[in-house]
Amino acid sequence: MRGKEKILITGGAGFIGSHLADALIKEGHKVNVIDDLSTGSMENVAGLMDNENFSFTHGTIMDELTMEKLAEWADTIYHLAAAVGVKYVLDNPLKSMEVNVKGTEIVLELAARNRKKVLLASTSEVYGKNTSSVFTETADIVLGATKTTRWSYACAKALDEFLGLAYAREKALPVVIVRFFNTVGPRQTGRYGMVIPRFVSNALFDLPIPVHGDGKQTRSFTYVGDVVRGIMGLVNDPKAVGEVFNIGNPEGITIEDLAIKIKKMTGSRSDIVKIPYAQAYGEGFEDMRYRVPDISKIHELTGFAPRISLDEILERVIEFARASMLVGTGKK
Ligand SMILES: NC(=O)c1ccc[n+]([C@@H]2O[C@H](COP(=O)([O-])OP(=O)(O)OC[C@H]3O[C@@H](n4cnc5c(N)ncnc54)[C@H](O)[C@@H]3O)[C@@H](O)[C@H]2O)c1
Numbered sequence: 001m002r003g004k005e006k007i008l009i010t011g012g013a014g015f016i017g018s019h020l021a022d023a024l025i026k027e028g029h030k031v032n033v034i035d036d037l038s039t040g041s042m043e044n045v046a047g048l049m050d051n052e053n054f055s056f057t058h059g060t061i062m063d064e065l066t067m068e069k070l071a072e073w074a075d076t077i078y079h080l081a082a083a084v085g086v087k088y089v090l091d092n093p094l095k096s097m098e099v100n101v102k103g104t105e106i107v108l109e110l111a112a113r114n115r116k117k118v119l120l121a122s123t124s125e126v127y128g129k130n131t132s133s134v135f136t137e138t139a140d141i142v143l144g145a146t147k148t149t150r151w152s153y154a155c156a157k158a159l160d161e162f163l164g165l166a167y168a169r170e171k172a173l174p175v176v177i178v179r180f181f182n183t184v185g186p187r188q189t190g191r192y193g194m195v196i197p198r199f200v201s202n203a204l205f206d207l208p209i210p211v212h213g214d215g216k217q218t219r220s221f222t223y224v225g226d227v228v229r230g231i232m233g234l235v236n237d238p239k240a241v242g243e244v245f246n247i248g249n250p251e252g253i254t255i256e257d258l259a260i261k262i263k264k265m266t267g268s269r270s271d272i273v274k275i276p277y278a279q280a281y282g283e284g285f286e287d288m289r290y291r292v293p294d295i296s297k298i299h300e301l302t303g304f305a306p307r308i309s310l311d312e313i314l315e316r317v318i319e320f321a322r323a324s325m326l327v328g329t330g331k332k
Helices: 015-026 040-050 064-073 084-093 093-114 150-171 195-204 224-235 253-265 279-280 296-302 311-326
Strands: 006-010 031-034 055-059 075-078 117-123 175-180 207-212 244-247 274-277
Touching: 006 015, 006 064, 015 031, 015 040, 015 093, 015 224, 031 064, 031 175, 040 055, 055 093, 055 195, 064 093, 075 093, 075 224, 084 279, 093 150, 117 150, 117 224, 150 175, 175 224, 195 207, 195 311, 207 253, 207 279, 224 244, 224 296, 244 296, 253 274, 253 311, 274 279
Parallel strands: 006 031, 006 075, 031 055, 075 117, 117 175, 175 244, 207 274
Antiparallel strands: none
């Protein structure tokens, strides 16, 4: 580990960002989070608010003056703030693109000007409609028509990657780019279309568990703690600079099997119902059959491999959801 650092996390009140903040504070670093709380929440960082090494800025990454002060203060920036979630992006297409393109440009520009290291959060969505069953970082990006709003998220994140790499080449910006595959764990909300929290919450309330399409699409899930360990390892490794890494779990499961597993583990009486994509997301929605990463690149550089199995992940998410339900009913 390098010495104690000053670390800025954009989107640090979100799901991944708040777990990252916990881990960095635990290592003795000073952490400043900027978040506009659009999808994140103060509850996620409530446990850190009294820590003298932690500060929170309620604001947007679009505010260049605030960002400039934060970028000057920081040694390293983890840029996680983004409009996230298929449903959120479909409901807020313009805001999503502004934050995901212009917001990232602001972060990169300030980091380059102040000579700060940046970790840029990208996504497995950038592989788009590529039909491979496993993705390596050099795989083609295959996106759909611009009339299909879904692709704007992938396109914006792909542009972020191009921008990050261009800043690295032309302005010597030390940037590390990571493509997160489905990352899951406590604090993730199901409100914006995230599959595991939605399935778990429906199962716990004995509500129908909605499986989109035929349910045979394969996805893989990585525990947030594993992802946080993986990205911290990359940021500490000088050889990661200027590179793009997949981070995820190479073991896949179909969405139908996931629904069956969650139903069983929660002892739920829910029905598992198949919903056509058009009904869930509107006409013309396109989805991928496979979304599983090849993680040999990060493994070879840092030794990273996920440690928490899907069953353990689900146990933790179910426990978290049960505890949140008790809070919601005032029984805790
Ligand atoms: N969770 C996943 O499976 C996954 C997969 C692929 C990529 N990612 C990427 O990882 C990052 C973190 O995602 P997450 O899952 O923690 O989602 P999240 O929604 O919990 O976190 C995003 C955070 O950014 C904040 N934010 C949004 N716009 C902002 C703005 N303009 N200024 C300041 N803060 C803003 C939100 O309030 C939220 O706290 C994102 O960049 C996302 O694209 C996540």
